[in-house]
Amino acid sequence: MARVLVTGGAGFIGSHVATTLLERGDEVRVLDCLHPQVHGGGGRPGYLSPGAELVVGDVRDPECLRKALDGVDEVVHLTARVGVGQSMYEIAEYTSVNAVGTAVLLEALLDHPVARLVVASSMSVYGEGLYVDADGAPCASAERTRAQLERGAWEPTGPDGQALTPVPTPETKPVSLSSVYALGKFDQERLCLLFGAAYHVPTVALRFFNVYGPDQALSNPYTGVLAIFASRLLNGRSPLIFEDGEQRRDFVSVHDVARACALALRADAAAGEVVNVGSGESVSVNEIAARLARILGVEGLEPEVTGQYRVGDIRHCFADVTRAKALLGYEPDVALDAGLAELAAWLEGQVAVDQVDAATAQLRERGLTV
Template structure:
């Protein structure tokens, strides 16, 4: 498997994966549309994309472009996707076309030209709420908050007896609870790939990414990862804007750990046909991550703006149980949060960002997608 195709490989995680693969002796080809929302206007090759990467500019929904990109390829990482929970709730056709149809086009091309392995990028968003325990020790995996509860600013989940539920690490065995069009599309992507891989005896792996962070995030995209959105605000001396009360928990994992796990999934026969969480395994509140970012960027005086509003499709707590990746792949996160944040801050010093967060928030509000 020496010649690898990465769809969406000019983006944040994909470009870091290309670096990881090149360092291990692979040849890398990338198929990417260079979408304006991610890369800015024009179709220029990103300066950060390694010079040894062969870039083909094309749409994963274009059969001819996909067939051309697959020529001579031994393995595929399918990362091409429209990303963002909030935007997916009103650009439904765009998200469905890119994520669902794009995957279907790739899979049909792979049936005709099979590869030694396919690795598809999924998302923690498909879990909806994470796993919880009640006061009696019972474990719950189908929790949700009612609209009436959210309208009263009651953010935490409660059991049938009214007691608060405690979040637990979320394993791959938790049933999906699809709360957004984006989550639905990511679940469709992984199931389509695994079903097709099994039917055509093509080893396939799905990786459920949690909140990846690091250099090269699209800072001017208001629907990208949390840290990138917060960084965009801070670069413009504006407070990070946080929904609810800021105490919701997420799992933040370095992009370097993410791409190493991707390579392990490619190289390990134990990964075939399986789904894996890719995270740090450590929960952190959204408010805390905003405060840490402001600190490392030298702007500790800029505290986050807590909106006390709910965004449709958001969940309260979810962080990864990475036991399976540890046992099957030998994966262990190596980058400590403080070190990763320091590197991110160093990279941000030379960056500029167009702050579109207020515009995006207004768009959601106008459509009734915030409460």
């Protein structure tokens, strides 16, 4: 039995991590400021397991951290402002919470050493996923230029314009930081691994892919694409799809992600490593919109393919989970259709305020979407 602090533990993923740890017999304390964008100004969320102790406070407040760390042996650091588009104009806030917040936590850990640290990183650090050329050789620079996006040429090409094929992305793919959010996640990951190495704290950075499942903040327009689509569909509106909808992602159930966090706290072989946490499968955004509409029984609402793009968006990225299997003993357990059915069952009775138009307008005003 360990006493674990889960920062950001009142959020979507954190609450599932708390439940998973409690189920295996750990004690759990959560530190969370209950940010209004995520929690709508409410108090302790109903979905947070009653067994988890909640300390309400800001991760950047050293006094609050001191209280939260009292009696704790292990930390799962999930606190972050989460939203690629929003990070491009709330630059100071994202950098403050994500990068500086992590630095303040690590300074607090100097006074209160722990035996284990797990930090949430993100697939966003890769930028584009891995691509190979016609000969199967990896392509080092498959980035898209703004001029290319303005022409609606969505697929990345090689340096000489050659066609490329996306393949599962391993942790060895060099990072490419194309948003303030991605930069902040990389800061969080590097700060924790560097701290772990310097102070002999076994530390694992988990790069989550697109996480979905019950308790996602539906009304937060900066949340994951599945929650955004669901809140549109539940409000009788078509999902809005950027580019042509053929971009591929890896949707992983929050239950698998929570299990990966719990495994990482015990996995000696993973200390000092970054590890992808995905489903290992890829699906296009068009496909996921159609499958969700079918499961919600709202098939009349065809997705609206806008042909617009957002600065910082990538074309394809899905996980190679070989390392997670080898180092954590992780196996993705929840198949996409089963996960979507669970999401749909939870969605029944949820009130989602659709704020996607307002969020898209914010990006457009700033020239971040075309």
